[in-house]
Amino acid sequence: xxxxxxxxxxxxxxxxxxxxxxxxxxxxxxxxxxxxxxxxxxxxxxxxxxxxxxxxxxxxxxxxxxxxxxxxxxxxxxxxxxxxxxxxxxxxxxxxxxxxxxxxxxxxxxxxxxxxxxxxxxxxxxxxxxxxxxxxxxxxxxxxxxxxxxxxxxxxxxxxxxxxxxxxxxxxxxxxxxxxxxxxxxxxxxxxxxxxxxxxxxxxxxxxxxxxxxxxxxxxxxxxxxxxxxxxxxxxxxxxxxxxxxxxxxxxxxxxxxxxxxxxxxxxxxxxxxxxxxxxxxxxxxxxxxxxxxxxxxxxxxxxxxxxxxxxxxxxxxxxxxxxxxxxxxxxxxxxxxxxxxxxxxxxxxxxxxxxxxxxxxxxxxxxxxxxxxxxxxxxxxxxxxxxxxxxxxxxxxxxxxxxxxxxxxxxxxxxxxxxxxxxxxxxxxxxxxxx
Amino acid sequence: xxxxxxxxxxxxxxxxxxxxxxxxxxxxxxxxxxxxxxxxxxxxxxxxxxxxxxxxxxxxxxxxxxxxxxxxxxxxxxxxxxxxxxxxxxxxxxxxxxxxxxxxxxxxxxxxxxxxxxxxxxxxxxxxxxxxxxxxxxxxxxxxxxxxxxxxxxxxxxxxxxxxxxxxxxxxxxxxxxxxxxxxxxxxxxxxxxxxxxxxxxxxxxxxxxxxxxxxxxxxxxxxxxxxxxxxxxxxxxxxxxxxxxxxxxxxxxxxxxxxxxxxxxxxxxxxxxxxxxxxxxxxxxxxxxxxxxxxxxxxxxxxxxxxxxxxxxxxxxxxxxxxxxxxxxxxxxxxxxxxxxxxxxxxxxxxxxxxxxxxxxxxxxxxxxxxxxxxxxxxxxxxxxxxxxxxxxxxxxxxxxxxxxxxxxxxxxxxxxxxxxxxxxxxxxxxxxxxxxxxxxxxxxxxx
Numbered sequence: 001x002x003x004x005x006x007x008x009x010x011x012x013x014x015x016x017x018x019x020x021x022x023x024x025x026x027x028x029x030x031x032x033x034x035x036x037x038x039x040x041x042x043x044x045x046x047x048x049x050x051x052x053x054x055x056x057x058x059x060x061x062x063x064x065x066x067x068x069x070x071x072x073x074x075x076x077x078x079x080x081x082x083x084x085x086x087x088x089x090x091x092x093x094x095x096x097x098x099x100x101x102x103x104x105x106x107x108x109x110x111x112x113x114x115x116x117x118x119x120x121x122x123x124x125x126x127x128x129x130x131x132x133x134x135x136x137x138x139x140x141x142x143x144x145x146x147x148x149x150x151x152x153x154x155x156x157x158x159x160x161x162x163x164x165x166x167x168x169x170x171x172x173x174x175x176x177x178x179x180x181x182x183x184x185x186x187x188x189x190x191x192x193x194x195x196x197x198x199x200x201x202x203x204x205x206x207x208x209x210x211x212x213x214x215x216x217x218x219x220x221x222x223x224x225x226x227x228x229x230x231x232x233x234x235x236x237x238x239x240x241x242x243x244x245x246x247x248x249x250x251x252x253x254x255x256x257x258x259x260x261x262x263x264x265x266x267x268x269x270x271x272x273x274x275x276x277x278x279x280x281x282x283x284x285x286x287x288x289x290x291x292x293x294x295x296x297x298x299x300x301x302x303x304x305x306x307x308x309x310x311x312x313x314x315x316x317x318x319x320x321x322x323x324x325x326x327x328x329x330x331x332x333x334x335x336x337x338x339x340x341x342x343x344x345x346x347x348x349x350x351x352x353x354x355x356x357x358x359x360x361x362x363x364x365x366x367x368x369x370x371x372x373x374x375x376x377x378x379x380x381x382x383x384x385x386x387x388x389x390x391x392x393x394x395x396x397x398x399x400x401x402x403x404x405x406x407x408x409x410x411x412x413x414x415x416x417x418x419x420x421x422x423x424x425x426x427x428x429x430x431x432x433x434x435x436x
Numbered sequence: 437x438x439x440x441x442x443x444x445x446x447x448x449x450x451x452x453x454x455x456x457x458x459x460x461x462x463x464x465x466x467x468x469x470x471x472x473x474x475x476x477x478x479x480x481x482x483x484x485x486x487x488x489x490x491x492x493x494x495x496x497x498x499x500x501x502x503x504x505x506x507x508x509x510x511x512x513x514x515x516x517x518x519x520x521x522x523x524x525x526x527x528x529x530x531x532x533x534x535x536x537x538x539x540x541x542x543x544x545x546x547x548x549x550x551x552x553x554x555x556x557x558x559x560x561x562x563x564x565x566x567x568x569x570x571x572x573x574x575x576x577x578x579x580x581x582x583x584x585x586x587x588x589x590x591x592x593x594x595x596x597x598x599x600x601x602x603x604x605x606x607x608x609x610x611x612x613x614x615x616x617x618x619x620x621x622x623x624x625x626x627x628x629x630x631x632x633x634x635x636x637x638x639x640x641x642x643x644x645x646x647x648x649x650x651x652x653x654x655x656x657x658x659x660x661x662x663x664x665x666x667x668x669x670x671x672x673x674x675x676x677x678x679x680x681x682x683x684x685x686x687x688x689x690x691x692x693x694x695x696x697x698x699x700x701x702x703x704x705x706x707x708x709x710x711x712x713x714x715x716x717x718x719x720x721x722x723x724x725x726x727x728x729x730x731x732x733x734x735x736x737x738x739x740x741x742x743x744x745x746x747x748x749x750x751x752x753x754x755x756x757x758x759x760x761x762x763x764x765x766x767x768x769x770x771x772x773x774x775x776x777x778x779x780x781x782x783x784x785x786x787x788x789x790x791x792x793x794x795x796x797x798x799x800x801x802x803x804x805x806x807x808x809x810x811x812x813x814x815x816x817x818x819x820x821x822x823x824x825x826x827x828x829x830x831x832x833x834x835x836x837x838x839x840x841x842x843x844x845x846x847x848x849x850x851x852x853x854x855x856x857x858x859x860x861x862x863x864x865x866x867x868x869x870x871x872x873x874x875x876x877x878x879x880x881x882x883x884x885x
Contacts, residue, residue, distance in 0.1 A: 068476035393544075
């Protein structure tokens with residue numbers, strides 16, 4: 001049995017699955033249910049400053065997009081940070097941490113961007129016994145209009161400044177939660193590091209209008225005829241999150257900075273992918289909000305089973321293993337040739353590979369052979385693009401097979417076993433000529 | 437053999453609730469949720485096998501995609517473009533041997549997309565929302581076309597011709613239009629007077645006049661029609677039925693299954709209908725199943741279908757056979773009727789001889805006899821054409837049925853034909869609709885040339 005336990009900034013948890021700061025972690029009742037279900041840690045829903053708490057809308061807070069069978073693919077929300085009194089939250093955090101000493105309990109914080117506000121709340125959080133703090137510089141809606149959340153996360157100088165305050169006024173490990181609503185994630189990550197933050201977590205939600213109600217012409221969710229942009233999350237954002245995590249993991253300036261990965265984690269496999277890109281833990285929200293807390297069983301057992309199968313005894317054994325393989329396009333091997341192969345025994349003859357290739361790509365898949373519907377790849381046209389694989393409804397029916405011998409019938413060029421990339425390609429005006 | 441003395445045929449076998457329950461929709465329509473779940477299963481195949489398998493070539497992937505995209509009315513329009521009786525076909529098509537048999541999800545999982553039920557969802561939604569008729573008539577052409585028979589073939593032909601601006605007169609022998617949709621399909625397949633609703637829907641196009649009570653050969657002649665009209669379409673169906681050729685065939689309780697079904701379909705009060713306690717249905721087609729099923733649903737205790745060949749030879753689809761068996765009907769194969777026991781003018785039993793195929797593949801009796809007691813015997817051994825009204829019109833026939841070319845044109849240059857009355861093809865509602873449509877295109881082309 002693989003050991004799933006993690007040590008993230010000295011914060012131990014029995015598994016890398018944490019619940020992200022969000023509605024599922026807003027109060028003791030939910031958090032204790034999560035721990036009972038097996039979650040390794042939680043990031044408590046973001047605390048605001050003392051005094052009257054924020055208020056939420058009383059109409060709908062969420063919108064979504066769905067796949068077939070109404071599978072939730074993307075969720076959008078306009079909910080703010082906790083709307084419960086700070087005192088109540090701090091008391092509950094204290095109690096829960098006492099009852100669950102083996103679980104990670106992180107407090108998420110968002111207060112105005114001035115030193116006094118941070119100085120005031122940090123000791124109070126520290127008193128709860130929480131294992132660490134996460135600075136919410138990410139929420140793109142509502143709070144950002146008040147100069148908090150992503151309004152901070154979009155200005156690297158502010159990130160650095162607040163991180164420095166937190167390190168100064170608190171002994172707790174500091175995780176900076178980054179907003180994806182920027183052009184280059186490396187800058188805020190570098191700023192967090194420069195400010196002394198112990199880790200970053202990402203991504204927070206993406207600014208979004210999830211749909212437009214065509215009866216009243218207003219964004220969804222609609223509040224009395226109006227809507228405002230929300231924060232987008234769920235399986236649909238995972239690719240964006242993975243890329244941003246990878247950018248930070250492979251940036252020489254932030255390489256090695258601990259990362260807690262967030263964004264569309266639904267299954268053990270998603271988690272393993274984030275960890276392979278360097279994350280020490282993953283945070284989950286939408287999957288739990290869709291299916292309830294029980295999914296952590298599948299995640300933990302799935303990850304453990306996969307690790308056993310692959311011979312990884314601990315999370316550290318595969319953490320970051322994919323980072324060196326993330327590169328720039330210009331370094332991809334242009335001599336690597338693949339062709340699509342259709343397994344005729346698995347093919348159900350839906351024809352989607354053909355029409356996708358025929359209408360939108362390279363005209364490399366037959367639709368009719370000897371008067372019979374038959375779908376087969378024509379190697380002399382196939383550029384190896386993988387579109388057919390992606391549109392095929394049957395798992396593993398179409399695969400990409402590397403050509404290792406002979407001549408590529410499309411280009412007429414023999415397979416070259418040497419690595420060659422764009423930087424030295426003759427068509428590249430910037431190509432570096434090999435020394436004579 | 438012992439034969440009971442009294443012939444047990446009576447009405448009121450069931451409670452009022454049972455009649456309602458038994459004759460309600462056999463396949464309840466999909467709810468909105470069910471339709472969306474099912475529609476999501478469609479892969480939107482290229483050159484979709486379902487579409488090829490549909491005799492009317494409905495663009496099935498497109499109509500299902502429109503359901504997915506929350507446009508059921510548009511979905512229905514896609515269906516009606518190819519099949520104006522898409523509503524009835526959704527109810528009566530043997531989809532398990534047509535579109536659903538070749539669905540790629542049948543190949544993949546043994547569970548085809550429920551195309552028939554989705555088609556019904558779309559067309560029912562269209563009807564329920566009382567949409568304007570989805571087609572408009574072209575400018576009047578001044579051409580007049582006679583359609584004989586207001587069944588699926590005739591109405592399909594009339595509708596398509598009407599869209600082109602022609603004026604159509606439909607001559608129908610019966611009191612109501614609809615043909616077998618109205619008189620010949622088991623009532624649990626088409627509840628709530630759907631057949632008449634569909635006729636009304638088709639007539640919304642305008643330019644179609646139906647003259648009921650006008651039978652070819654009795655009230656009108658083909659010579660008359662071909663003289664008065666620019667073209668004639670014959671969709672007269674199969675008005676006759678095969679006889680057993682046995683003594684006692686006229687006894688009480690020996691009934692043509694098609695008549696039984698027609699009476700049942702027109703009945704105001706099903707509890708008034710008499711049915712035997714023990715019913716034997718002779719035949720192996722859909723009519724046999726429909727008659728057997730409805731006897732059972734009217735309260736018959738023992739219902740047996742006998743068929744002279746094997747299960748695999750039955751014209752009724754496997755699905756229909758299983759439906760009958762699930763409803764407690766016994767199907768006995770390899771036996772042919774040899775005699776009817778009659779007492780006091782009423783049938784008491786059927787005697788059948790077991791059969792087999794001889795070395796040459798010919799069906800022969802084995803000499804072994806079986807007797808099945810019966811209070812009623814339904815004959816469902818095939819319907820027959822009536823060539824009499826066609827005599828002298830230079831229309832070539834083939835085994836009594838009308839010979840047509842691929843455009844459904846007969847050997848008479850002004851006469852087209854389609855549906856069950858023509859030679860070849862399957863006697864299905866959907867095939868008749870296609871015949872009418874193809875003929876209409878050909879007639880239009882011929883008249884406008």
